[in-house]
Amino acid sequence: MNWLKTHRNDVLLIAVLLILGGALALFLYITRQAGGYVSVRVDGELLMELPLREDTQIVLGEEEHTNTLVIENGTARVVEASCPDQICVNQGAVRYAGESIVCLPHKLVVTVEGGQANDVDAATR
Amino acid sequence: MKASKVAQYGLITALALVLSYLESLLPPLGVPGVKLGLPNLAVVFALYRLSWKDAWVTSLVRVALVALLFGNGASLAYSAAGAALSLIVMGLLWKTGKFSSVGVSVAGGVAHNAGQILVAMALLETSRLAWYLPVLWISGTVAGVLVGVVSGVLVKRVPEKK
Structure with a gap:
């Protein structure tokens, strides 16, 4: 020694x-606490809020810069991304408040928030 | 600048660059940002065998070259912030003379990851990357031990010139 x-x-x-x-x-x-909804931000700007209890699939971004976000069984994950590194896809699912999925090339941040989505319309936009 | 110095910079920077490339070939380790920090081998070696200034030159030239060759603007900001913070911390610890390459490289690994998270928080204007911190903190410590042990062996084994 x-x-x-x-x-x-x-x-x-x-x-x-x-x-x-x-x-x-x-x-x-x-x-940690279970999340109520996810907020989707692009370049720091809040794009939408999606409740975790509703299963859904949504394509974010446009043209060559897309991420496909899936909400299923109270978890959120990115299943497809057009960026080369695929970090957000490999990251898997998030479900607890404060957890986030980040796609740096597209400046996308998906964050699980506690409580409930306060803007129902935003989810259907 | 003496020719021997130019050659020395060329050699050690090339080594750091090759280590960067080698690391990019390794499979991803699950969490983004978790990596071995192989290029830090060259930087820690430069710090102990050459000088703090030489470590800076090695590291910054490597960061610039990697961004030019493989990266983009965003990746440059991340690696530059990580490299700079790590160099400051490593240089300060090295100056105290109380730590071997292991301790210095561990602190450098943690500082590097912390720097990258800070830049990510600033660029994405979010403070919601909290979970990355403990993960990258611990992975930086472990990677730092490995790099520190190897560079300690290097400093001991590679014969001193002049």
């Missing part, structure tokens, strides 16, 4: 960082 002795500061630093990260994760996990 010579390495531990000569690298005491490194080990301390790693331990502190892991504990901080773990504490942050634990805090978020404990304070």
Whole structure:
């Protein structure tokens, strides 16, 4: 265990960082709450709000910049995206308040919100 | 600038660039932003064997080249913010002289990921990326340990010139 002795500061630093990260994760996990609806933002602008309890499928964006958002069984996921990296598709489904799916190339952020959608019309737009 | 310095910059920047490319070939690790940080091998090596300034040159030239070759404006902003924050943190820890390449690279990995999240929050005008923080925080720590151990071996094994 010579390495531990000569690298005491490194080990301390790693331990502190892991504990901080773990504490942050634990805090978020404990304070999580089921989502009521998802908000869809493009370039920071609220586009629509979709309730999670209604299954639906919607194509966001236009021409070459599209993402297909599916809401199913109280979860939201992007099933198809026209961007090369497919990060938002690979991310899978989100369901808890505060979780989000981000598509950087299209500046799209889909966020799960707590409570209920306050604009019913927005969902049918 | 002396010719030997130019050659040295060329060599280490090329190494960092190749490591970037190599990393882009690896399969995605599930969560966007979770990665090994292989190019940081070259940067940590530059920091310990050369100087803070040389680490900056290596890292920034790499970021610019990667953006030119493979990326776009947005990816440039992310990697530049990550690289800059990581270099500042690594440089400060290195200057204290209390940490080996492992500790420095761990702090650099975490700082790099934190920097990217900050830019993502600013660009997307959202503070709702909270979940990424603990995930990238811990993945940055783990990746930092691996990179730190390897670059520690490199610094020890690669013979010093001059």
